[in-house]
Each structure stands twice: as C-alpha cells, then as structure tokens.
Amino acid sequence: MSAPSKQLPIVDSTTPPDGTVKVADPNPSLILGAHSLCPGCGEPVALRLLMESLQDLGIVDRSIGVVGHGCYGSFVRIMDIDVLQCLHGRAPSCATGIKRVRPDSVVFTLQGDGDMVNEGLQEVLHSAARAENITCILLNNGVFGDTGGQATATTVVGQRTKTSLDGRDPAKHGYPIPVSDLVASLDGSGYVARGHVGDPGGVTRTKKMIKEALQSQLDGNGLSLVEILTMCPTGWFVPAGEGPNYQQQSMEQTYPMGVLKRPGGAD
Amino acid sequence: MSEELELLEGTAAIAKSAIAAGMTFFAGYPMSPFTGLLESLSAMMPEAGGVCINAESEIEGVNMTLGAGAAGARAGTGSCGQGIALMQEAIAEAALNETPFVVFNLARGASDYFQCTKGGGWNDYRTITLAPKSVHEAVEHTQLAFHLADKYRAPAIVYGDPLMARTTVGINIKKLDFGDLPQKDWALDGSMSGTGKSRQVWTWAMGKVTDPGPEMDAHWRYIAEKFNTIDGIEQRHEELWCDDADTIVVAWGTGALFAEKAVSELRKAGHKVGIFRPITLWPFPGPALERVAEGKRVLVFEANAGQCLEDVYQWVPRRRVTFIGRVSVDHTGMNFGDIMDAPVVRQLILEHLDNQAATAGANQ
Amino acid sequence: MADSTRNALPLAVTVSGIGGQGIQLLSKTLALAATKAGRHAMLAADYGGEMRGGPSSTSFVIDDKPVNALPILEETDAIVLSHHKFSERAVERLLPGGVCMVNSSIVDQSVIPTGARVIEVPAADLAKKLGSPQTSGLILAAAFNSLYGLVDHETLVDAMRDLIPPYRQQAIPKNIEAMAVGRDAVAGHDLAGAPA
Numbered sequence: 001m002s003a004p005s006k007q008l009p010i011v012d013s014t015t016p017p018d019g020t021v022k023v024a025d026p027n028p029s030l031i032l033g034a035h036s037l038c039p040g041c042g043e044p045v046a047l048r049l050l051m052e053s054l055q056d057l058g059i060v061d062r063s064i065g066v067v068g069h070g071c072y073g074s075f076v077r078i079m080d081i082d083v084l085q086c087l088h089g090r091a092p093s094c095a096t097g098i099k100r101v102r103p104d105s106v107v108f109t110l111q112g113d114g115d116m117v118n119e120g121l122q123e124v125l126h127s128a129a130r131a132e133n134i135t136c137i138l139l140n141n142g143v144f145g146d147t148g149g150q151a152t153a154t155t156v157v158g159q160r161t162k163t164s165l166d167g168r169d170p171a172k173h174g175y176p177i178p179v180s181d182l183v184a185s186l187d188g189s190g191y192v193a194r195g196h197v198g199d200p201g202g203v204t205r206t207k208k209m210i211k212e213a214l215q216s217q218l219d220g221n222g223l224s225l226v227e228i229l230t231m232c233p234t235g236w237f238v239p240a241g242e243g244p245n246y247q248q249q250s251m252e253q254t255y256p257m258g259v260l261k262r263p264g265g266a267d
Numbered sequence: 268m269s270e271e272l273e274l275l276e277g278t279a280a281i282a283k284s285a286i287a288a289g290m291t292f293f294a295g296y297p298m299s300p301f302t303g304l305l306e307s308l309s310a311m312m313p314e315a316g317g318v319c320i321n322a323e324s325e326i327e328g329v330n331m332t333l334g335a336g337a338a339g340a341r342a343g344t345g346s347c348g349q350g351i352a353l354m355q356e357a358i359a360e361a362a363l364n365e366t367p368f369v370v371f372n373l374a375r376g377a378s379d380y381f382q383c384t385k386g387g388g389w390n391d392y393r394t395i396t397l398a399p400k401s402v403h404e405a406v407e408h409t410q411l412a413f414h415l416a417d418k419y420r421a422p423a424i425v426y427g428d429p430l431m432a433r434t435t436v437g438i439n440i441k442k443l444d445f446g447d448l449p450q451k452d453w454a455l456d457g458s459m460s461g462t463g464k465s466r467q468v469w470t471w472a473m474g475k476v477t478d479p480g481p482e483m484d485a486h487w488r489y490i491a492e493k494f495n496t497i498d499g500i501e502q503r504h505e506e507l508w509c510d511d512a513d514t515i516v517v518a519w520g521t522g523a524l525f526a527e528k529a530v531s532e533l534r535k536a537g538h539k540v541g542i543f544r545p546i547t548l549w550p551f552p553g554p555a556l557e558r559v560a561e562g563k564r565v566l567v568f569e570a571n572a573g574q575c576l577e578d579v580y581q582w583v584p585r586r587r588v589t590f591i592g593r594v595s596v597d598h599t600g601m602n603f604g605d606i607m608d609a610p611v612v613r614q615l616i617l618e619h620l621d622n623q624a625a626t627a628g629a630n631q
Numbered sequence: 632m633a634d635s636t637r638n639a640l641p642l643a644v645t646v647s648g649i650g651g652q653g654i655q656l657l658s659k660t661l662a663l664a665a666t667k668a669g670r671h672a673m674l675a676a677d678y679g680g681e682m683r684g685g686p687s688s689t690s691f692v693i694d695d696k697p698v699n700a701l702p703i704l705e706e707t708d709a710i711v712l713s714h715h716k717f718s719e720r721a722v723e724r725l726l727p728g729g730v731c732m733v734n735s736s737i738v739d740q741s742v743i744p745t746g747a748r749v750i751e752v753p754a755a756d757l758a759k760k761l762g763s764p765q766t767s768g769l770i771l772a773a774a775f776n777s778l779y780g781l782v783d784h785e786t787l788v789d790a791m792r793d794l795i796p797p798y799r800q801q802a803i804p805k806n807i808e809a810m811a812v813g814r815d816a817v818a819g820h821d822l823a824g825a826p827a
Contacts, residue, residue: 029461030460030461032463032475032476032477033476033477054460055461060460060461061457061458061460061461061462062456062457062458062460063457063460063461064338064455064456064457064460066334076467076469076473076475077473077474077475077476078475078476079465080460080461080462080463080465080475081457081460081461081465082455082456082457082458082459082460082465082466082467083455083465083466083467083468083469084334084337084364084455084467084468084469085364085467085468085469085470085471086330086333086334086360087330087356087357087360090326090327090330090333090357093322093326093327093328093330093331093334094330094331094333094334094337095334096320096327096331096334097292097294097330097331097332097333097334097335097336097337097338097340097342098334098335098337098338098455100292100318100320100331100335101291101292101318101335101338101339101340101342102338102339102456102457105338105456105457106457122323122324122327123327123330126323126324126327130320272666272671273666274662274663274666274672274674276676429677430675430702430703433675433676433677433678434673434674434675434676434702435659435662435672435673435674435675435676435691436672436673436674436698437666437671437672437673437697437698521702524701524702525701525703528701597679598679599679599685601679602677602679607703608703608705609701609703609705610705
C-alpha cells in the first residue's frame with residue numbers, strides 16, 4: 001500500500017461554520033399563518049416567493065394585492081398585504097382602478113388559470129394592451145383545483161380531468177391557450193416570463209422572475225406577467241409526491257420555461 | 268343676472284358635477300345616450316387631475332371602478348340599462364364588500380326601474396337609486412349619490428334618460444355640501460401591508476388568520492341591517508298639491524316633469540289632482556305615499572309596463588290604484604315614444620278622472 | 632290665439648331635419664349665443680342611432696329669465712325646417728301665424744301649415760355655392776338669428792367657434808363665410824316687434 005496522499009482537511013464541526021447564508025426563513029413575516037391547501041400543492045410555494053420578492057425589493061409598505069377565485073383565494077387570510085378579494089377573472093381590471101388612483105403603489109394580481117385564462121382572458125389582454133403598470137401572477141395548474149379537477153383553458157392535450165376523463169382531446173375539447181405568449185405579443189406588456197415550482201432550480205428561477213416583473217412595474221414598463229406552473233396532485237389524480245414529475249411530463253412539455261419578454265428584448 | 272351661467276348638455280353637466288364632487292376615476296363603455304357622459308369625462312378628467320378610461324367592456328369598466336373605489340377614490344361608471352345588466356355582478360359585489368362608487372344609468376327610457384331597485388346580482392343587497400327629473404336635479408343628485416355612497420360604503424345609482432342626457436340648459440355648477448363623512452381608513456393604499464394589520468376588502472369578510480373578520484353569516488346580516496337603516500333614513504320624495512286632492516298621480520324621473528305640467532293644467536280646470544314623486548326609487552318612500560294617498564285614488568304614470576307600480580301596491584290598496592302608463596319607445600329604440608308628452612299625459616289622467624266622475628255619478 | 636310674432640320672450644322653437652344636416656349644431660349655436668348674450672336657454676335634442684339619415688330635431692326655448700319648459704314642447708312660436716321628411720310633429724305644434732323658416736332648396740313646401748309666416752332661405756343651394764354643403768345648418772342659424780335679432784352676429788359666430796370640436800377646426804373659416812351668407816339671406820324680411 002502506498003502512503004496516504006495529502007491529508008484532506010478536516011472541518012471543525014464543533015462550532016457553526018463561518019459565512020453561512022440562510023436560504024429561507026422558516027416563518028416568513030409576510031405570511032401570517034399556515035396555508036390550508038393540499039399536500040404537494042405548488043401554490044403556497046408561489047405565494048412565498050411573491051411575498052419574499054416584495055420584501056427583497058423593499059416595497060411591502062406600498063403593495064396592494066388583488067386576488068381572484070381559486071384555492072389560492074384563501075391566501076387573502078394569510079398574506080400580510082392590503083388586499084382586495086375580487087370577482088372571478090376581474091383582477092386585472094380591479095388592479096387597473098387601484099393603480100390609476102394610487103400610481104405610487106405596487107399592485108399585483110394573484111390568479112389561477114381558471115380565473116385568468118377562462119373567466120378573465122379579456123381582462124388580462126386588455127390590461128396588457130393598455131400597458132397598465134401592474135404585475136399579474138398566474139398560478140397555472142391546468143385544472144380547476146378548487147372545484148375538484150375540471151378542465152380549464154390551459155389543460156394540456158392528453159391531460160385527464162373530471163370533464164375530460166379520457167384526456168383532453170383536441171377534436172372534442174380544443175387546444176390549450178398559452179396566455180403568456182399572447183400577453184408577450186402585445187406592445188403594452190413590459191415583462192413576461194414562465195417558471196415553475198416543481199424543483200429547487202425552478203423555485204430559484206421563478207423567484208428571480210417575480211422580482212424582475214415587480215421591478216418592471218417600478219420602472220413603468222407596462223404590464224408584467226409571471227406564469228408559474230404549480231403542482232396540483234389532487235386535481236391531477238396523482239400521489240402528492242408525484243406532482244413535480246407529472247408536471248414535468250405534461251405541462252412543461254406544452255409551456256416552455258423562460259423569460260418571454262423583458263424591457264429591451266427577451267433572453 | 269346674479270350668477271354666470273354655462274350652457275351645458277345634460278351629460279356634460281353631470282360630468283362637471285361629478286368632478287366638482289371630487290370624482291377622480293371614471294370608466295365606461297359607450298352606449299347612447301350615456302355616451303355623452305363618457306365623452307365629456309374623457310375631455311374633462313385629465314384637466315381635473317383625474318382618470319377616465321374608455322373601458323373595453325362594461326364588465327371591465329365597473330370592475331376598474333370597484334378597484335378605484337376600494338383604493339379610496341371617488342369613482343364612477345355608467346351605461347344604459349343594457350350595459351348595466353352586464354355590471355350587476357360587480358354592483359352586488361360592491362354592496363357586499365362595501366365599496367362605494369356611483370353608477371350612472373343614463374338609460375334609453377324608464378324601463379330599468381326593476382333593474383335599479385331590485386338588482387340582478389347575487390345575495391342580499393340593495394342599491395340606492397336617485398331618479399332626477401331634470402338636468403338641474405341630476406347635477407344635484409350626482410353629488411348626493413357620491414355622498415350617500417361614501418356615507419354607507421355602498422354603490423349608488425343615478426338614473427336618467429335621453430331627455431336628461433340630451434337636454435342642454437344654462438347652469439352654474441358648484442360643489443355641494445352634504446355634511447361630513449368618516450375617514451376612509453378601510454381603503455387599500457398598501458400602507459398597512461407588512462404591519463400585521465393589513466387591510467382586506469372581501470365579500471366574505473373572513474379577515475386575516477391573526478385578526479379574524481366577522482365571516483359571512485355575521486357580515487351579511489350586518490349588510491342587510493345596513494340597508495334596513497338606509498331604508499329608514501334616506502327616503503326622498505316630493506309632493507305637489509296633495510292636500511286638497513282626491514286623486515294622486517305617482518310619477519318619477521322625467522315622467523314626473525310631464526305629469527306635473529299636465530296636473531297643473533288640470534288643476535286650473537278645477538280638477539283636484541296632486542302629484543307624488545319618489546325621488547329615491549330605492550329606498551322607496553312608501554310611508555310618505557301611504558300617508559299622502561290615504562283614502563284617495565292613485566294613478567301611476569311611468570313609461571314601462573308597470574314597475575314602480577309594484578312598489579306602490581306595497582303601500583296603497585290595489586283597489587285604489589290604477590296604472591295609466593304603458594310601454595312607449597320610439598322607432599330607434601333609444602327614446603321615449605309618444606307617451607312622454609304633456610297633452611298625452613293630461614289625457615291619460617283626464618280619462619281616469621272622467622271615469623271616476625261618471626262612476627261616482629252612477630252611484631248616486 | 633295671439634300672433635306668435637311676439638315682442639316678448641320666451642321664444643319657443645323646434646328645428647327639424649335629417650341626421651347630417653347640422654340640425655344639432657344649428658340649435659346649439661343659437662342656444663349658446665343666447666346664453667353668451669346673458670339670456671337663458673333650454674335645448675332638447677332628439678335623434679336616433681344613425682349619424683346620418685335618420686330623424687334629427689331639437690326644441691329650444693330662449694327667455695330672459697330661467698327657463699322652466701318641458702324638453703318636448705307642446706307649442707312653438709317658430710319652426711325651422713331643414714327637410715320635409717320627419718317634419719310632421721314640428722309642423723303640428725307651430726302656433727297659428729307662427730314663423731316657419733324653410734330650407735327652400737330642399738323642403739317640399741306642401742308640408743307648411745296654412746297661415747304660417749314663411750321665410751324661405753335656400754340654405755342648401757347657398758352652402759353648395761360656397762363649396763361647403765355641410766354649412767346649410769349654420770346658414771339657417773344665422774338667418775334665424777338675424778330675423779329675430781336675438782344676438783349680435785359676432786356673438787353667434789363666437790358660439791359656433793366654441794362648439795366646433797378639436798377634430799373639425801378646419802371647418803371654421805367656411806362656417807364663418809356661411810353664417811355671413813345666412814345673415815344676409817333674410818335682409819328683406821322684418822319681424823316687427825321681434826325680441827331685441
């Protein structure tokens with residue numbers, strides 16, 4: 001046997017290491033309590049990213065939220081933000097009214113795919129076309145989670161829902177709407193990105209997108225939109241732990257990740 | 268002349284009055300004869316430091332207005348009955364989540380009485396509805412509507428028609444004072460975000476987990492009680508020549524203007540007729556009508572199939588009530604037909620007075 | 632019934648024609664000019680959905696005290712007919728002996744009530760001659776004003792100027808020309824005792 005090569009340094013583990021970075025606060029201060037959504041749901045993750053982004057940008061004390069109708073609607077009870085719980089689909093219009101009379105505030109909407117793409121598609125498109133300085137957060141899981149897993153306008157082809165039991169068939173149910181692409185195509189949008197919260201990389205990139213979107217609002221670049229693919233294992237009829245995998249195999253194949261549009265040009 | 272008059276079309280006068288009342292946000296969708304209000308505000312609001320949005324739909328317009336109202340601004344929207352039908356969901360929502368704003372129904376006629384007073388939205392709510400009879404009164408009601416909306420944190424409707432929207436008068440518009448109002452400490456401005464006491468505007472009133480709200484059952488009982496209170500306090504009406512009258516004509520809005528003219532002439536001819544005009548269609552001034560109409564005949568005149576009539580029935584026994592109105596629309600569908608004309612109204616009233624006299628004679 | 636060529640206000644007028652003839656502008660110009668001259672005016676407009684071709688009429692009352700009139704007049708002292716089409720109601724309500732100013736280039740005069748005091752103004756022809764056919768309404772406005780001596784001609788021109796929207800400013804010079812033509816078109820007529 002040869003002599004041992006150079007001795008590897010042994011890290012002293014008796015005291016905390018220097019230069020540690022806390023990656024997340026276990027109890028973020030803008031979240032007042034536990035959420036009530038299902039195990040494996042992606043929406044609370046997105047909420048947390050949004051709340052942290054407001055704090056990171058130092059804009060909490062002028063932030064106003066407008067929340068639509070879906071499972072995430074219950075977030076109005078746990079987010080420490082001045083909030084309007086609005087009618088289904090109408091959040092971008094309500095946000096328009098708020099922002100126009102309080103131009104110094106930071107106004108965001110929180111909407112699901114049923115809210116934004118079914119009930120309120122024209123609201124988000126018209127608000128984008130008007131270049132309203134608001135930030136819309138779309139929590140897209142391709143189903144109506146709140147009502148138990150029916151098809152929405154973003155359900156991907158082949159996806160099983162309670163109203164497409166054999167999977168979404170274009171011949172019967174038509175095709176999904178890529179709303180972010182529509183919004184990005186309008187001159188009045190400033191920043192559009194699509195992320196997901198299915199794995200740590202997705203979470204990190206999505207938070208960056210949310211901050212960029214809010215910054216775009218602060219810079220007055222028109223409507224910003226971050227579409228976040230959020231797991232809904234209950235509505236997808238898969239085990240809680242399978243959510244990210246299913247999402248990767250289904251929704252992520254139809255909706256590619258990345259920044260679709262940013263001030264000065266897309267990536 | 269004591270005051271400088273400005274010649275303004277009805278819609279422009281209402282626009283100026285709304286701005287005088289401090290309205291800083293308006294969103295509407297064109298529909299005649301409401302359109303004039305949207306055009307006037309588009310021209311006037313920027314100069315007044317406010318915002319007027321030519322909304323892409325009535326639904327978006329009313330929801331923008333709800334947002335602006337929730338943020339504490341005096342906000343307005345409007346249309347004709349057809350467009351306001353699309354706004355019903357948001358009007359009900361605002362009544363339930365206590366967001367004040369004013370809806371201008373500059374309608375195509377008098378057939379939106381039910382829509383204004385009974386509503387078409389969800390849940391237990393009412394909408395304060397003011398029915399001016401002239402441009403001058405519409406100017407006053409515009410400011411009163413903003414006051415009442417803020418006072419009660421509820422949407423309020425000003426209900427006019429083509430004869431009001433398109434009539435031009437010399438007028439001097441000033442800010443009117445209806446008294447003090449509470450601070451809008453509930454309004455969303457972001458300042459409470461992150462303090463642990465952030466605000467919430469929500470129909471279900473469940474509050475935050477750290478500071479629970481009353482929740483639906485208690486909140487909706489409170490809303491119902493609030494509308495009961497409004498009903499008790501805010502009824503407005505006008506009586507003319509009722510004391511010696513044996514017959515009372517009930518008429519509202521511009522219809523009352525024509526009825527007044529007809530009745531004044533009939534009185535000169537010796538007929539004992541009076542006028543009762545509901546000014547608030549909701550709350551309906553029922554107790555006053557009951558008192559005024561005690562033992563008298565009541566003729567209800569309105570250019571529709573009989574809508575206010577149903578409210579009259581609540582307060583006057585049916586056997587003493589006769590409906591003398593009818594549906595009356597011109598060939599464009601935008602204006603009143605032939606009924607809105609003093610000689611026609613006079614004849615409608617007279618026919619009934621004659622019948623009564625004949626009946627009375629036969630009974631003797 | 633008294634002669635309607637009154638020497639006192641109020642003056643109640645109905646203008647009738649078809650959409651596109653400038654009926655609304657004609658009437659607003661007269662009402663605004665009267666207001667500028669310190670009088671009171673009430674003007675009610677009646678028109679439908681079409682911008683062109685449908686019925687268009689107005690009723691206005693000018694007085695030296697606040698006007699308390701219905702937006703639909705029962706009887707009028709004068710009518711202005713820009714077209715015979717849709718003119719029945721206006722004609723019916725003209726008081727006996729009232730003034731009937733007609734756009735004589737167009738109006739079929741069989742609609743004019745007997746006994747009316749007819750003032751012919753070939754407004755459409757005069758406007759065409761100016762190369763600005765859309766000014767016939769303002770020609771009638773200026774003629775009517777001149778006939779009754781309601782306000783200074785310049786006040787009437789100022790009123791027109793105020794009423795032209797920003798997207799129509801290029802029309803003003805021709806409008807001014809047309810109004811001068813209208814004023815002169817009734818030079819031979821005199822309404823003794825008309826309100827000054």
